[in-house]
Amino acid sequence: MSGGGADSRSVAEKLFAIADAFAGRESLGLTEIASRARLPLSTAHRLVREWVAWGGLVRGDDGRYRVGMRLWRLGVRQPTALRLRRIAMPYLEDLLEATGEHVHLAVRDGLGAIYLERLSGPGAVPVISDVGSRLPLHATGVGLVLLAHAPIEVFDEVLASGPRKYLPNTLTEERDLRRRLAEIRSFGISTSVEELTSGAFSVAAPVRDATGEVVAAVSIIAHVERVAEPQFALGVRMAARGISSALGYRPQGE
Incomplete structure (x- = not known):
């Protein structure tokens, strides 16, 4: 263990330290887990x-480890996530009925966006996102919205992590990302075309709570051939506003 000396932590504390090691990380190798949890490699391997x-x-x-569905399901049972999903569901169902494509609700977890809900039409474009998926902020529509409204240190951490370029349209350079995030804050919506998945585009908008803080993002992912259809941006805006209002958010001036 780094730092030397006996480790007086209980087994439970060491297990929790391993869970904490994944904060802000999508995946870790065993050596990384041991280092971040301050455990000998043999102990980390056993736990x-x-x-x-x-x-x-x-x-x-x-060979790398990721958070499993069982741990994620425990997290979404906590009251805040349950309430958010329950409040959002009617708006997500309306979006699905209007578009027949994928509809998502996601929250930020470190440098990733965790998908709390996904509804999909029978002919929806193939995507890798699913309930419980944790995908990078810089390469997803919901992720970019959440990153645009996150503390500046989160953006710095994304850059320091070496964001991956999944497709030619994926933004990874600081200047490009800063410009995109400023546009999202200005226009209140994110449109991403083939940045994570070929043949797909995403439209996403922020969800705010009663304090005005962005706590989630809602999105549609659809076939790229439909990118010019106006109902996607309009529908996502209306859904985000509806969910926000149900959470107690009131825009200034109202």
């Missing part, structure tokens, strides 16, 4: 195996 057996972590084909 990570316990996490995997329980379903709190999953090991990918690349």
